[in-house]
Amino acid sequence: METPHNLSLPQSTAIAEIKDAAVHIKNLNYSFGRGDLCKQVLYDINLTLPRGQIVIMTGPSGSGKTTLLTLIGALRSAQEGSLRVLNQEIVGLSNRQLVEVRRNIGFIFQAHNLFESLTAAQNVEMAVELTGEFATKRDQATAILTQVGLKDRVDYKPDALSGGQKQRVAIARALVNQPRLILADEPTAALDKKSGRDVVTLMQKLAKEQGKTILMVTHDNRILDVADRIINLVDGRLESDETLDTFVTTHDPKVLDRRMFIL
Amino acid sequence: MLPPFSRRTPLAWLNLTHDRRRFVTSLSGVGFAVLLMFLFTGFKNALYDSQVQLINQLNGDIVIINRLKNNMFVPRAFARRRLYQAQAFPGVEAAYPVYLSDVRWKNPITQQARPVRVLAFNLADPVLTLPEVQANLAALQMPNTALIDERARAEVGPREAGIITELADREIRIVGTFRLGTDFASGNGNLIMSDQNFLRYFADRGPEESDRSFATVDIGLIRVSPGVDVDALVAQLQAALPNDVRVMRRSGPGDSLEAQEREYWRDSTNIAFVFSLLTAMSFVVGIILVYQILYTDVADHWAEYATLKAMGYTNRFLFGVVIQEALILSALGFIPGALVGRLLYGGAASVTGLLFQMTVDRVLTLYAMCFVMCLISGAIAVHKVQSADPAEVFS
Ligand SMILES: Nc1ncnc2c1ncn2[C@@H]1O[C@H](COP(=O)(O)OP(=O)(O)OP(=O)(O)O)[C@@H](O)[C@H]1O
Ligand SMILES: [Mg+2]
Secondary structure, eight states, X not given: OOOOSXXXXXXXXXXXXXXXXXXXXXXXXXXXXXXXXXXXXXXXXXXXXXXTOEEEEEOOTTSSHHHHHHHHTTSSOOOEEEEEETTEEOTTOOHHHXXXXXXXXXXXXXXXXOOTXXXXXXXXXXXXXXXXXXXXXXXXXXXXXHHTTOGGGTTOOXXXXXXXXXXXXXXXXXXXXXXXXXXXXXXXXXXXXXHHHHXXXXXXXXXXXXXXXXXXXXXXXXXXXXXXXXXXXXXXXXXXXXXXXXXXXXXOGGGOOTXXXXX | OOOOGGGSOOHHHHHHHHSHHHHHHHHHHHHHHHHHHHHHHHHHHHHHHHHTHHHHHBSOSEEEEETTOOXXXXXXXXXXXXXXXXXXXXXXXXXXXXXXXXXXXXXXXTOOEEEEEEEEEOTTSOOBOOHHHHHTHHHHTSTTEXXXXXXXXXXXXXXXXXXXXXXXXXXXXXXXXXXXXXXXGGBXXXXXXXXXXXXXXXXXXXXXXXXXXXXXXXXXXXXXOTTOOHHHHHHHHHHHSOTTEEEEESSSSSSBHHHHHHHHHHHHOSHHHHHHHHHHHHHHHHHHHHHHHHHHHHHHTHHHHHHHHHHTOOHHHHHHHHHHHHHHHHHHHHHHHHHHHHHHHHHHHHHHOOOOOOOHHHHHHHHHHHHHHHHHHHHHHHHHHHTOOGGGGGO
């Protein structure tokens, strides 16, 4: 809320800012399948995420939120429009090049996806090894696990951790390489109220300290307050794009779409 | 540039061993496939090796046999004067006659007659250097005595000194034992006796059997003087002696009695084919087992592998993990398989009297097969990992 960034980003934002944006999407369309089975799920998306902004994306189930996130994360290749991620155009990149782009992005999933066979530290170290910093991997893992409050759980295997702790290990793994962009898809969905809250506050704190851009999909309206900006995707189109304050005043809880805010 | 292996988190190893019980099961699976391969190749090799174990014990570099004796089964002898002729050649140190005959032996316990093979020679000739034979030479001088092979089949009854029973319907006393083993041509086992005793039993065996005398010899064994070119001497002898005999090296590749015997059994029987087929089937069973193991690992860690891809790991890295798992399985599964195989070789050898040899190169060949087996399974399973879609873990 205290962020000085331009929150309501029309397409006319200054060129300089676009160039420096973490994500800049223009006229993006996306369809699954081909021919008769072709089903368009994203329509003419235009979106710019400036550096350091925490953006929450909401929208009904099936509206295309996950699809948009995987496109930005270079997990799928887009065919139409323009998609610049961390100053690199990724429409038309080869699979190999997409893998390179992913290394600069931190992913947090609904499931923690930790290897049961690896300790918390080893799971995090798997990410560090991508950078080739083998000598310091243990220190880096310990440091980031300490930051997420798991200093005394460093050598525990996921089996011995609670759901919230596992998700914090996953966050540590996503953040350890200092990615400038973090993409999270319902990171709190599998957690209870308090752990969910803790995880999100933690992400907010780390992002603010290090000036990271976060794009988070969530159905959980209790965590909307961490956002600088809330965008709403309906049927594959960006319907609204507003600051938290406007969002709260225009979305009276009594008339809220129940599908959007599952309690 | 790859970092040293040890600096990477050993993901393959940790994934495989995380669930101890499953790991042990996996290793037993691989070990079982290895064991089957060991047994089938073991039987195949044993059948061939056993055919030549007597030949390999003969103490001479060159043999002379009847031209028609194209395997040890053929009871064709040749004229002893050929040996005298050979003995006159420079380079020939000595020529020993060896007599062979198949004959009925009565099991002293069950009284049932069983065919055995008798091996006879002049006790003054060092035809067999087996230590037990050397130690019993004096006892063998006595009439109607013989040594029995400890490794003869159980059908012949107790194989020990002191047995008195009948050979060709004539009393025989066993004065000692030796260790050789059976083969297809030896019936239920081998006996060793002096040439004098051989005459006692085989000079006059009734109307159906041919009479034996010192005039004919089954195998002529030639000791070569030190420093003589054996191959040249073989050629010389063959050229000089009449065509009713064949002269060849006793053992070794090429033209030798050992090679002839191996070839005969290879060409005239399907043993090799049958056991090779069984080995190939074990190999395929192994591939399926290992594939199951690796596939389960991949399927169970689907989301984690996809996450690794989302983080920026390449397909090649995941390929490496699965192949490493395959190699770990091949190495660790091979050890118990080979050890149990070794035990069973011992058991099979004592039951059948065949020669089960686990030589270094055979073990290495089987490991290579095990390795390739795991590699093939790994390659199939890798296909699965590569299709892990990083976008999937988001939905
Ligand atoms: N791999 C796919 N192949 C074909 N269609 C797909 C695929 N993935 C998603 N879709 C379709 O695309 C549309 C958007 O899906 P998406 O997963 O992006 O929705 P979402 O907004 O994330 O929904 P939710 O809130 O339930 O997670 C849906 O109609 C879905 O059925
Ligand atoms: Mg979704």
